[in-house]
Amino acid sequence: MEIIIVSSEAVPYVQTGGLGDVVGAFANQLALKNHHVYLIIPFFRNIRQNRSKLKLKICVSALEVKMGDRTFSCRVWKTFPAPNLQVFFIEYNDFFDRNNLYVDGFEEYEDNGERFSFFCKAALDLSLKIKLNPDIIHVNDWQTALIPYYLKTWYWNEPSFKNTASVFTIHNMGYQGRINRSKSSFLGLNWMQMRSEEFEDQGKINLLKGGIFYADVITTVSPTYAKEILTEPGGCGLSNHLSRRTIDVTGILNGIDDQLWNPETDPYIPENFSRKNLFGKTVCKANLQKQFGFEVNPEIPIFGIVSRLAYQKGLQLLMECADDIMQWELQFILLGSGDPSYSEFFQNLAKRYPGKAGVYIGFQTELSHLIEAGSDFSIMPSLYEPCGLNQLYSMLYGTLPIVRATGGLNDTVEKFDEENLTGTGFVFDDISSNALRNTIGWALSTWYDKREAYKKIQLQAMNQDFSWKNPIREYESVYRKAIRRRKDWH
Ligand code: ADP
Numbered sequence: 001m002e003i004i005i006v007s008s009e010a011v012p013y014v015q016t017g018g019l020g021d022v023v024g025a026f027a028n029q030l031a032l033k034n035h036h037v038y039l040i041i042p043f044f045r046n047i048r049q050n051r052s053k054l055k056l057k058i059c060v061s062a063l064e065v066k067m068g069d070r071t072f073s074c075r076v077w078k079t080f081p082a083p084n085l086q087v088f089f090i091e092y093n094d095f096f097d098r099n100n101l102y103v104d105g106f107e108e109y110e111d112n113g114e115r116f117s118f119f120c121k122a123a124l125d126l127s128l129k130i131k132l133n134p135d136i137i138h139v140n141d142w143q144t145a146l147i148p149y150y151l152k153t154w155y156w157n158e159p160s161f162k163n164t165a166s167v168f169t170i171h172n173m174g175y176q177g178r179i180n181r182s183k184s185s186f187l188g189l190n191w192m193q194m195r196s197e198e199f200e201d202q203g204k205i206n207l208l209k210g211g212i213f214y215a216d217v218i219t220t221v222s223p224t225y226a227k228e229i230l231t232e233p234g235g236c237g238l239s240n241h242l243s244r245r246t247i248d249v250t251g252i253l254n255g256i257d258d259q260l261w262n263p264e265t266d267p268y269i270p271e272n273f274s275r276k277n278l279f280g281k282t283v284c285k286a287n288l289q290k291q292f293g294f295e296v297n298p299e300i301p302i303f304g305i306v307s308r309l310a311y312q313k314g315l316q317l318l319m320e321c322a323d324d325i326m327q328w329e330l331q332f333i334l335l336g337s338g339d340p341s342y343s344e345f346f347q348n349l350a351k352r353y354p355g356k357a358g359v360y361i362g363f364q365t366e367l368s369h370l371i372e373a374g375s376d377f378s379i380m381p382s383l384y385e386p387c388g389l390n391q392l393y394s395m396l397y398g399t400l401p402i403v404r405a406t407g408g409l410n411d412t413v414e415k416f417d418e419e420n421l422t423g424t425g426f427v428f429d430d431i432s433s434n435a436l437r438n439t440i441g442w443a444l445s446t447w448y449d450k451r452e453a454y455k456k457i458q459l460q461a462m463n464q465d466f467s468w469k470n471p472i473r474e475y476e477s478v479y480r481k482a483i484r485r486r487k488d489w490h
């Protein structure tokens with residue numbers, strides 16, 4: 001198939017979280033299966049800065065994009081990283097050459113509606129300009145949610161889109177792209193679309209909502225999350241709207257890039273390791289302990305966190321019991337960026353417990369790999385988690401996850417069963433700091449008192465298969481379904 005993927009993030013070009021990991025790896029995997037894949041992302045500042053390293057070349061010097069009564073002229077860059085895969089970057093510096101992707105300090109950029117509606121149209125105009133005939137346009141999250149609408153309205157009569165089906169993957173219902181109504185004509189929305197059946201949401205334009213209405217099929221990133229978003233609170237206010245499309249919603253678990261995240265080959269860690277030989281893991285642990293000024297001692301377990309610092313991640317549960325946990329014989333490391341109220345708390349914690357709690361605020365890929373590799377446990381107390389990737393990386397690196405049973409965490413971590421010695425991690429249900437504290441205590445006592453059991457579940461965790469093999473097959477079948485839906489719509 002000829003497949004266009006449109007996303008605001010893709011590794012190795014730009015990312016703020018898991019969306020980037022998933023889109024980047026997914027595009028590669030589809031290309032490996034001989035589909036013709038065209039990935040389109042914005043030319044954000046860090047991509048501009050790395051354009052020579054990334055070997056980008058200008059492929060269209062003036063692409064005209066009409067938005068409301070204005071016409072924008074943009075440039076398009078391109079690279080060809082693998083057979084069957086071409087990546088395009090939409091350059092419009094007023095919109096994308098900024099410090100951050102979506103937020104200015106703590107607030108969303110006021111012109112996110114203009115920025116991302118422009119990006120959506122530019123992606124479609126690029127497809128026309130370079131004469132693609134896509135079977136599928138696969139869009140991701142609110143940033144690209146206008147594309148299914150544009151395809152069925154403004155572009156309905158374009159011969160090359162006549163049979164193009166749209167697939168909308170929702171990576172997170174918590175971010176919907178709520179835009180001021182006054183932007184409707186720029187976005188190309190008419191009064192029809194401003195009904196509550198389509199884009200209107202409490203007086204605003206809700207891009208995710210419109211995407212749900214217009215996409216031929218909808219997917220999300222784990223089977224449990226697919227169920228959770230059909231009711232509240234999982235639907236973040238849109239469960240009724242989404243329920244109208246229940247038969248078109250599928251949950252497909254994310255895979256991971258086993259080139260980037262593989263303890264046997266990981267280039268970021270000081271010593272590689274495998275299930276058969278865990279020596280490298282002790283080197284990583286010692287390295288991590290040194291880096292954070294902790295006692296270098298393989299007997300003291302490290303509990304690590306790599307996370308966006310956002311409400312969704314349930315860090316407030318940890319904050320409430322942090323002082324209790326710090327009394328125990330363990331070391332704690334957090335790498336994260338985001339909401340300053342969390343970063344302040346954890347930076348303060350590190351000051352109060354030197355040698356025991358270590359915190360790094362910022363986005364640091366290399367350190368994230370070292371934490372996954374060198375820790376003994378990882379903590380993800382998420383309030384909700386569409387899929388979650390860190391628990392997958394943790395398991396493959398022999399770091400046992402401590403998670404709340406929600407969304408993808410529920411689908412991927414099997415609770416340790418002390419009697420039968422089965423499972424791959426420590427799981428709790430309640431949204432309460434007590435439940436989290438008890439579960440960390442359970443993990444800690446397993447470490448100190450039942451080391452053989454710890455080692456057994458560690459190997460079980462490392463044995464899991466989180467490759468893209470099955471997910472890609474499921475997406476291929478979703479693509480076929482989307483094409484059928486598209487025909488019905490004709
Ligand atoms: P989400 O997409 O909700 O942030 P995921 O678990 O799906 O959660 O993915 C998070 C991804 O972002 C992982 O690859 C993780 O390693 C990475 N990540 C998050 N915060 C940081 C950080 N501060 N530094 C480096 N990598 C980070």
Ligand code: GLC
Binds near residue numbers: 022221386389408
């Ligand atoms: C979102 C979700 C996360 C998921 C990622 C990739 O950011 O919060 O759970 O793993 O997207 O799909």
